Amino acid sequence: MKIALLGYGKMGKMIEGIALDRNHEIVLKIDENNTHELTIENLRKADVAIEFSTPHTVLDNIYKCIESKTPLVVGTTGWYGHLQQVKDACVEANSSVMYGSNFSVGVNIFFQISKMAAKMMNNFSDQYDVCMEEIHHIHKLDSPSGTAITIAEDILEEFKEKRQWVDVNAENSDDVTLHKPENLIINSFREGEVPGTHVVLYDSDVDRIELKHVAHGRQGFALGAVLAAEWLPGKAGFYSVKEMYDFKV
Numbered sequence: 001m002k003i004a005l006l007g008y009g010k011m012g013k014m015i016e017g018i019a020l021d022r023n024h025e026i027v028l029k030i031d032e033n034n035t036h037e038l039t040i041e042n043l044r045k046a047d048v049a050i051e052f053s054t055p056h057t058v059l060d061n062i063y064k065c066i067e068s069k070t071p072l073v074v075g076t077t078g079w080y081g082h083l084q085q086v087k088d089a090c091v092e093a094n095s096s097v098m099y100g101s102n103f104s105v106g107v108n109i110f111f112q113i114s115k116m117a118a119k120m121m122n123n124f125s126d127q128y129d130v131c132m133e134e135i136h137h138i139h140k141l142d143s144p145s146g147t148a149i150t151i152a153e154d155i156l157e158e159f160k161e162k163r164q165w166v167d168v169n170a171e172n173s174d175d176v177t178l179h180k181p182e183n184l185i186i187n188s189f190r191e192g193e194v195p196g197t198h199v200v201l202y203d204s205d206v207d208r209i210e211l212k213h214v215a216h217g218r219q220g221f222a223l224g225a226v227l228a229a230e231w232l233p234g235k236a237g238f239y240s241v242k243e244m245y246d247f248k249v
């Protein structure tokens with residue numbers, strides 16, 4: 001397949017390596033310095049585009065791909081407030097977009113485990129409280145992580161004591177008003193070069209249950225994005241990575 005890489009940073013470079021190993025060809029690489037090359041004409045030379053740029057640039061890139069009808073895999077996080085508009089634009093144009101807060105198979109298994117646990121724990125919400133932690137490298141621009149938001153929204157669907165998630169980070173950690181029983185607290189930490197760690201904690205007076213996913217590097221995210229780029233072409237519509245993995249449980 002001919003692949004366009006929109007964003008050629010830590011993820012874009014790792015995706016390039018995996019795509020070449022799987023006999024794909026990279027026909028376009030866009031970073032901050034050559035955005036003028038991101039034209040409809042150039043996008044149409046690709047069978048699929050993979051977007052790992054920044055929360056500030058992702059929306060323009062998505063809309064360009066929708067306009068050119070280039071199937072697009074979006075890994076960039078920090079834009080989910082615009083999800084419905086993007087979905088509507090994609091469907092109206094009969095284009096193909098898949099987004100995912102995390103493309104690794106391990107995290108997608110973790111999503112399922114966490115959702116199942118939340119459903120069980122909902123029967124014991126008089127005894128257990130739930131909170132989350134996410135730890136990432138200091139270069140990360142968004143907080144909480146997209147992965148943490150996906151986990152939190154799954155928990156909110158099942159664990160009825162919680163009404164909304166709230167991000168507690170270096171900037172607002174002194175604000176005690178955030179700690180209300182109905183708030184699902186996500187504690188976001190930025191440390192060194194941590195690739196991505198997510199924890200769900202259920203705590204009672206007598207014990208604690210911890211569910212934890214630790215990424216050892218970015219390889220799993222990058223392979224998942226290439227698998228998505230192989231899966232998407234020919235499928236018009238707006239998809240989430242959960243539809244690609246479609247685990248049978």
Ligand SMILES: NC(=O)C1=CN([C@@H]2O[C@H](COP(=O)(O)OP(=O)(O)OC[C@H]3O[C@@H](n4cnc5c(N)ncnc54)[C@H](OP(=O)(O)O)[C@@H]3O)[C@@H](O)[C@H]2O)C=CC1
Nearest residue numbers: 007008009010011031032053057075076077101102103221
């Ligand atoms: N869904 C998932 O599985 C994963 C998602 N992510 C997310 O992916 C995103 C990228 O992560 P990462 O690669 O680590 O970040 P980096 O900061 O390493 O890379 C970002 C890249 O985007 C480039 N860029 C800047 N402006 C534009 C633009 N207008 N168009 C295209 N590219 C542009 C930058 O260019 P320059 O180098 O010139 O500054 C850089 O190459 C983040 O949002 C992160 O949260 C990360 C890992 C996994």
Ligand SMILES: O=C(O)C1=N[C@H](C(=O)O)C[C@H](O)C1
Nearest residue numbers: 077101102140145146147196
């Ligand atoms: O910025 C990162 O690095 C990562 N971002 C994604 C997220 O926000 O969840 C996925 C992964 O955790 C790494």
